[in-house]
Amino acid sequence: MHELPITQSILDIALRHAEKAGARRVTDLHLVIGRLSYVVDDSIRFYWDTIAKGTIAEGARLHFQRVPAELLCLDCNHRYAPDDETLACPKCQSVRVKVAAGDEFRLESIDVETSDSPSSLPAGEGEGDGEMKCH
């Protein structure tokens, strides 16, 4: 779809929260993507390296948690995972259904290193984050 502006949004949100927490570096981002939200993780990974370059999130790892689609039948209240062929309720065949899960697309959490906790790096190696090759 439009993974470039989306990747930018992911970075903006991560940086805003990281800065608020006084983080020195963002190491991991945990994303939740529903099956129905049509986001292509590979494209996000592709743009990520370029977009995050020169920020405290450069080199951070992206983790995608895929949430399966779940539909709720409005006629018999049955909650089910749709197959690819039909969205209709398998119990009562109704097509009056709504999405109960699977359209999520959010940044769940980030892992950071804070500036008052330099213990993860030996002295002297914490500078020049932009140069660091992570992981």
Next chain:
Amino acid sequence: MPLNIPIAENILSANDRLAEENRTRIEAAGLFSINMMASPGAGKTSLIENTLPRLADKVRVAVVDGDIATSLDADRAAAAGAQASIQINTGGQCHLDAVMLHGALDQLDLKQFDLLIVENVGNLVCPADFRLGTHKSVLIASIPEGDDKPYKYPGMYRGVDALVINKIDLLPYIPFKMDFFQRGVEALNPGVITFPLSCRTGEGLDAWIDWLVQNVKR
């Protein structure tokens, strides 16, 4: 010490916040607003051209047109009688977003209008994900596109408040199974209000116009 910061924030929340702001401005001025989405060539601009003369003297309309390039659509809307028409050129972006509409609203004296029509970029994928802040989303399907489109573009069909089926005058010439199409629509968007019509012959336009006028008056 590594630290995990919980966030649980929607990725598109920045757009959503601005969409809310757009909505507040639109409501403060007392307008009804729609976001018209469709594939290229379905007839978004034709529908606007056929709608405006039927609203003349009753409803004052501003049109905001989104396209990758040219001001052709805004020119057509102006020629058809829009009291104002603003062209947004997205410069390559395949959809309008709330920021772009925000900029267009700055150029309009909103109190001068009753209805705001936003014509999105022709695309059945991306516009569905970017709320603009308009009251209703309207999808314009058309017979030549084929009857399988609800199945192939579920994200778009799922999210809209009204569905126009344009070019019904072509039904005799095209193998379009209306039952199959409508089963797909019903599965994704049960009970969505539907307007089968033809911009060319004018058939079905009255119901569409009535719906708009009712919403403007509300």
